[in-house]
Amino acid sequence: MGNKISSLLIVAALIGPVQPASAQSVVVDQGTFSIEINGVALGSEEFSIRRAGFGNDAAFIADAVVKLRDERGQRELHPLLRATAPAGASDGYQLKVTGSAPVEVTMNLVGPRFVSRFELPEGQEEREFRARRNTRILESMVAHHYYFLRDLREGDHTAVITPLERVEISLLVGPWLEEELSLGRNIVPARRVSFSSDGTQRTVWFDRQGRVLRVDIPALGYVAVRADLVG
Secondary structure: OOOHHHHHHHHHHHHOOOOOOOOOEEEEEEEEEEEEEOOEEEEEEEEEEEEEOOHHHOEEEEEEEEEEEEOOEEEEEEEEEEEEOOOOOEEEEEEEEEEOOOEEEEEEEEOOEEEEEEEEOOEEEEEEEEOOOOOEEOOOOOOHHHHHHOOOOOOOEEEEEEHHHOEEEEEEEOOOEEEEEEEOOEEEEEEEEEEEEOOEEEEEEEOOOOOEEEEEEHHHOEEEEEOOOOO
């Protein structure tokens, strides 16, 4: 996935200090997803989520390498997210996309808004997004970001920004349903929950530790399934 220490230093420089120098970071989840689009295996995601700091200074740092093939060719997404602990609200973000449709995105929380900069081959673009209470960043085609929805409950609404698509939405949380999920030869207990907005539904399976096991977004034909937990 690349050098984790370098990634943490980069995010600290871009979006502010995460923790006192003496504090350590702890891995809360890491692994891989296999990605299918319309039933065809087209990519993978390798990710790590760490918790750093203590008390009011605690934060999550999440990074990944997402490899995709689509009609535009090969792409790699390198998202780097900072979120507050324990709720998981976003307060800083960086994304680099290489290959087809390259772009670099930086988002910082400044008062009541996220101030963002998009570096594109054709030039620079700047945008602002409203920072509602406990706003989450859910990047398109990035499964591990749903970890930060793990504590929401039925009937909750949460504000979401999808940076690459330049959109802000409100997700409504559906009921949590206990069921068994097949991961290869393994059958694991899971909690399934649907998140909906404007008729678009996203279904996520979590384990009892809050780890993301599977993400389905039917409107995109997108399915991401944990590959490292397959027996």
